[in-house]
Amino acid sequence: MAAAGKLLRHQPEQHMESRLAPTPRSLADVDLRSRDIIGRGWGKLERFVFRHKRFDGEWSDEVTRDVYTIGEAVNVLPYDPALDAVVLIEQFRTCGLVWGEATWLFEAVAGVREKDEEPEDVARREALEEAGCELRTLHPVATAWSSPGGYGERAHLFVGAASLEGVGGIHGLAHEHEDIRAVAVPLAEAYAATQDGRVRDAKTIVLVQWLMLNKSQIG
Structure with missing residues (x-):
């Protein structure tokens, strides 16, 4: 979601696609800067700092996200x-x-x-x-x-x-x-x-x- 008052880059699709096909991606498209455990309980809370390839081929800004995991x-x-x-x-x-x-x-x-x-x-x-x-x-x-x-x-x-x-x-x-x-x-x-x-x-x-x-x- 964009911040209030900030427009997203917009490149409209030219046609409807007949098949839902994912964009080819691998871990090479993620630049993981750090991964740290910041909390433990029943599960664990990890903080990831990373960049990822955007759909226009450029790298994103550095992003920080927290992920909580108990298991599979x-x-x-x-x-x-x-x-x-x-x-x-x-x-x-x-x-x-x-x-x-x-x-x-x-x-x-x-x-x-x-x-x-x-x-x-x-x-x-x-x-x-x-x-x-x-x-x-x-x-x-x-x-x-x-x-x-x-x-x-x-x-x-x-x-x-x-x-x-x-x-x-x-x-x-x-x-x-x-x-x-x-x-x-x-x-x-x-x-x-x-x-x-x-x-x-x-x-x-x-x-x-x-x-x-x-x-x-x-x-």
Whole structure:
């Protein structure tokens, strides 16, 4: 975003492109001046000072950005094709305290990938720990940055086929301070919740909407 009163350089495109193609880039297009850890807690806060190649081929001015990283995330939405139902988990999240809100959120199952652990193994482990369900097959949806402006988390998104008969109740690991309520609901109800504000978590909205479009692939 430009500072108030300052115009951006503007070079209009001459035509609409038929295919969305990324600009070829590599680390050679980034001049990293420094990288320092400026805070530690559950994750780490790093400060990067850098320049990068602009779209006009010139180097940018020196930029300073802070990035917070906990780890590499894995998110999975368990789905029962026979019931046409999903399981969502409800738990308290700290994010709302920033805005003075109490945020107990409905989400897909989520966990952090450990060193040398495959994302699929994390999905299966977390589905059992957080929702009490065993996944049969996993369907990759995307690998995406959660909030690339200042958060270093890369997330692996899956939908997992499972039987949700009898799934629900309170779950979580006490030593990780987890207090999780698992709720099985019809997929149509989960989708309605993404539309009316009951589901306010971005990754969960993506997974539910993907499943609405692709549920015939899940078996």
